[in-house]
Amino acid sequence: MMMNERLRVAKIALSSPFHRLFDYLVPDDIDGSLLRTGSRVIVPFKNRDTIGIFLKITDKSEVQLEKLKSIKTVIDDEPIIPNALINLCQWASDYYHYPFGEVLFTTIPKYFRQGKTTTVKVSHEKKLSNLLKTNENFNVNREGNLKDPQKLNPEQQQAFLTIMNHLTHFQCFLLNGVTGSGKTEVYLQVIDQILKNGKQALVLIPEISLTPQTLDRFKQRFHIPIVALHSSLTHRERSMAWMQTQSNQAKIVIGTRSAVFTPFQNLGMIVIDEEHDLSFKQQDRFRYSARDLAIVRANMENIPIVLGSATPSFETLHNVQAKRYQVLHLPERAGNAIHPNYHIIDIRNESLKNGLSQMLLKMMDTHLQQNSQVLLFLNRRGYAPTLMCHQCGFTAKCKRCDVNLTLHKQPQHLRCHHCNTVKSIIQTCPVCGNKHLQNIGVGTERLEHELKKHFPDIPITRIDRDTTRRKNAMQDLLNHVQQDQKQILIGTQMIAKGHHFPNVTLVGIINLDAGFFGSDFRTIERTAQLLIQVAGRSGRAEKPGDVFIQTHYPNHSLLLQLIQQGYNQFALSALKERQESQLPPYTHFVLFRAEANNLEKSDQFLKELKELGIYHQLNSIKFLGPIPAPMPKCKGRFRAQLLVHSKNRRLLHELLNDLICAIETLKSAKRVRWSIDVDPLEMN
Ligand code: ADP
Ligand code: ZN
Numbered sequence: 001m002m003m004n005e006r007l008r009v010a011k012i013a014l015s016s017p018f019h020r021l022f023d024y025l026v027p028d029d030i031d032g033s034l035l036r037t038g039s040r041v042i043v044p045f046k047n048r049d050t051i052g053i054f055l056k057i058t059d060k061s062e063v064q065l066e067k068l069k070s071i072k073t074v075i076d077d078e079p080i081i082p083n084a085l086i087n088l089c090q091w092a093s094d095y096y097h098y099p100f101g102e103v104l105f106t107t108i109p110k111y112f113r114q115g116k117t118t119t120v121k122v123s124h125e126k127k128l129s130n131l132l133k134t135n136e137n138f139n140v141n142r143e144g145n146l147k148d149p150q151k152l153n154p155e156q157q158q159a160f161l162t163i164m165n166h167l168t169h170f171q172c173f174l175l176n177g178v179t180g181s182g183k184t185e186v187y188l189q190v191i192d193q194i195l196k197n198g199k200q201a202l203v204l205i206p207e208i209s210l211t212p213q214t215l216d217r218f219k220q221r222f223h224i225p226i227v228a229l230h231s232s233l234t235h236r237e238r239s240m241a242w243m244q245t246q247s248n249q250a251k252i253v254i255g256t257r258s259a260v261f262t263p264f265q266n267l268g269m270i271v272i273d274e275e276h277d278l279s280f281k282q283q284d285r286f287r288y289s290a291r292d293l294a295i296v297r298a299n300m301e302n303i304p305i306v307l308g309s310a311t312p313s314f315e316t317l318h319n320v321q322a323k324r325y326q327v328l329h330l331p332e333r334a335g336n337a338i339h340p341n342y343h344i345i346d347i348r349n350e351s352l353k354n355g356l357s358q359m360l361l362k363m364m365d366t367h368l369q370q371n372s373q374v375l376l377f378l379n380r381r382g383y384a385p386t387l388m389c390h391q392c393g394f395t396a397k398c399k400r401c402d403v404n405l406t407l408h409k410q411p412q413h414l415r416c417h418h419c420n421t422v423k424s425i426i427q428t429c430p431v432c433g434n435k436h437l438q439n440i441g442v443g444t445e446r447l448e449h450e451l452k453k454h455f456p457d458i459p460i461t462r463i464d465r466d467t468t469r470r471k472n473a474m475q476d477l478l479n480h481v482q483q484d485q486k487q488i489l490i491g492t493q494m495i496a497k498g499h500h501f502p503n504v505t506l507v508g509i510i511n512l513d514a515g516f517f518g519s520d521f522r523t524i525e526r527t528a529q530l531l532i533q534v535a536g537r538s539g540r541a542e543k544p545g546d547v548f549i550q551t552h553y554p555n556h557s558l559l560l561q562l563i564q565q566g567y568n569q570f571a572l573s574a575l576k577e578r579q580e581s582q583l584p585p586y587t588h589f590v591l592f593r594a595e596a597n598n599l600e601k602s603d604q605f606l607k608e609l610k611e612l613g614i615y616h617q618l619n620s621i622k623f624l625g626p627i628p629a630p631m632p633k634c635k636g637r638f639r640a641q642l643l644v645h646s647k648n649r650r651l652l653h654e655l656l657n658d659l660i661c662a663i664e665t666l667k668s669a670k671r672v673r674w675s676i677d678v679d680p681l682e683m684n
Helices: 083-096 100-107 124-134 154-164 183-196 212-221 235-246 257-261 290-301 314-321 358-369 444-454 473-482 523-535 557-565 567-580 599-615 649-663
Strands: 009-014 022-025 040-045 048-058 171-177 200-204 226-229 252-255 267-273 304-309 326-330 341-346 373-377 386-389 406-409 412-415 437-440 460-463 488-491 504-509 546-551 588-596 621-634 637-646 673-678
Touching: 009 040, 009 100, 022 040, 048 100, 083 100, 083 257, 083 290, 083 673, 100 257, 154 171, 154 183, 154 326, 171 183, 171 314, 183 200, 183 212, 183 267, 183 304, 200 257, 200 290, 212 226, 212 252, 226 235, 252 257, 257 290, 267 290, 290 304, 314 567, 341 557, 358 373, 358 504, 358 546, 386 406, 406 444, 444 460, 444 488, 460 473, 504 523, 523 546, 523 557, 523 567, 546 557, 557 567, 588 599, 588 621, 588 649, 599 621, 599 637, 599 649, 621 649, 637 649, 649 673
Parallel strands: 171 304, 171 326, 200 252, 200 267, 226 252, 267 304, 341 546, 373 488, 373 504, 460 488, 504 546
Antiparallel strands: 009 022, 009 048, 040 048, 386 437, 406 412, 588 637, 588 673, 621 637
């Protein structure tokens, strides 16, 4: 037989930074017609054997056939990645301009990436039942004491029925409901129907360890296998979950962002709870938005998707305005709970006691005397954010980052909150020799310390990264808070997610001001979301909540609108400002970042990149920069960035395709580490 009379060139995806597939010959002892798209193979690559994913077979190659190497082994007879997922990965690779092979390999559990064979698949029937028994993560409610569905209130019923009308095709819904309005109850009842239709459901949530209740509520409702996908699974557990879902053994997957890539046999709907949450965006390497990919996936698989939030992202609200998504409102709290009351404490000219105003202390006292709980929100852990010499102005800085070291007292040390560098506390100013260094600013540790003086008999629970490091520590602290006794709870943004604290009747926001002056145009949106989310933790029917906000800007118009008219009205105004300044979502951003061992190299690369882009002379595309990053030095590297933006998404992506090809020819590219961030959520 002549060489190219039969199909013998296999297109293989490898985990490599190149934006292309690799060609290999199918040797005579392998029957090419039996190769399945999405199966793993072993191929020689750069003098070693590596795992690849087979995609398709053809009869030609751009490389001379004699020069091609051959596939060594075929690992899977059945695809490990189903077609639907390959298509999603292809879309993601095109959109985020990240190499397709890398995208594929990031989605597969590491266990499979290591070439481990899915032995369970081979002796599937026999072994699976055993496996399920031994796999803790396969959550079947065995006790059988299920909780009944709630009778839906009229708004919930309306939302429920609307979604039920769209179970068989793609439709994106925004379930816009204040905290505690019963969104989860709506998800549960819709998913119940999905399951009855013989289909599976995917539920994405921001962070499972912070919100164990969500998983519990699903387990308490359904007598079926539920898989939880999160970062603390072992590689083996993750691979099992992957198989259980693909084989339709698991009916519901609850997971964090990477769960968007779980293969399903018969996916019927997707839910994204707290859709505004930043954690749905991967902030390094393959910088995808799990929310946006979930919507693409729902569209590809022609199924409904529900985004839920009390504080929807501006992108999502914009899509509602443009009638791409359908909004469903749950304006009231479910049951009988009522909205919290907001109060502004003007702290201009007031001498604060370690961050606390007289007014706040007085209100705390009142609530505590009524045996209620008080929650104080301060988004800064540690004792004090700055250690400063009062004589010469010296501050203790991180050597590797452009930030001050944070002072911690339990145990005593100085720590960089960016690179985690730890130093022992200095007693004497290294510049002028002064022995009285001052702690400037207030962190959660210091707040706790101060409150112990004011309220010596009241238990205090502090929830931040330092107090929750130990496994299960978060759960223990939460259990403590659930007890119906008076206490003070101090927390960073960790407490803003998911939890209900029914005994909390007063929420104090220690300092909102940082939230008005971020270098990022999204700062106001973030601050408003955080404020509403924290406030939403408090109050219930017999104990309505009060929220006290300490600020130097009591007349800030957006803040006033937020607390007087609510998040949705606030968002409309803030969106208008975005439109007037032509910021996302009214234009599309792409951020190139570069870092190197000096700033010139980063800057030089981005300059050359910009020249390449400008050469294309597309006047609807604009460049901003290169400029140093907001924190130019981080972890010992020097960072710069170049913003590319356009109202025309298609042209923007065409330019990016060209640029990325051209980067391979730039010498300056070899001296930096660079990345591309499509729809960046953080501009640092
Ligand atoms: P969300 O997801 O919007 O925060 P949840 O679904 O968690 O709201 O509901 C908040 C609380 O109200 C939960 O304790 C839930 O059991 C209860 N709840 C939800 N829907 C109803 C209803 N229709 N009737 C009574 N209680 C409800
Ligand atoms: Zn550092």
